[in-house]
Amino acid sequence: MEKGSIIIAEDDSVLREIYYKKFALNGYDIRTCENGEQAIAAVEERIPDVLILDVNMPVMDGFEVLSRFPKEQRPFPIIMLTNFGYDSNRKRGDELGADDYFIKSDMTIRKLMEMVQSLMTAKKYFKK
DSSP: OOOEEEEEEOSOHHHHHHHHHHHHHTTEEEEEESSHHHHHHHHHHSOOSEEEEESSOSSSOHHHHHHHSOTTTOSSOEEEEESOOOHHHHHHHHHHTOOEEEETTTOOHHHHHHHHHHHHHHHHHTOO
């Protein structure tokens, strides 16, 4: 049984593949992108249940993508992926409406999966 649809926008091919395999093995429908432009196209093609969005990507960064989908208008949560726990990044993400943050160096993929699951549960509960 499919648990939900996730778009993963991550420019690092190794990480993208790890995330893809881990979520797919756990029953999620996964689409991946390597830059912000592809992420926007993927969302416009089919709305995901969750968008996992790297901050630092080529062509268009995660903040620019986040700004295209204002929190009050989008029907899906966004988790920001970052290598850095900078307060300035978190503040900017909060201002743009990020739902959660995954700091790659501090957290495990299991923690990312828990974030996704809790956001999907909340989304079903607070269905817009």
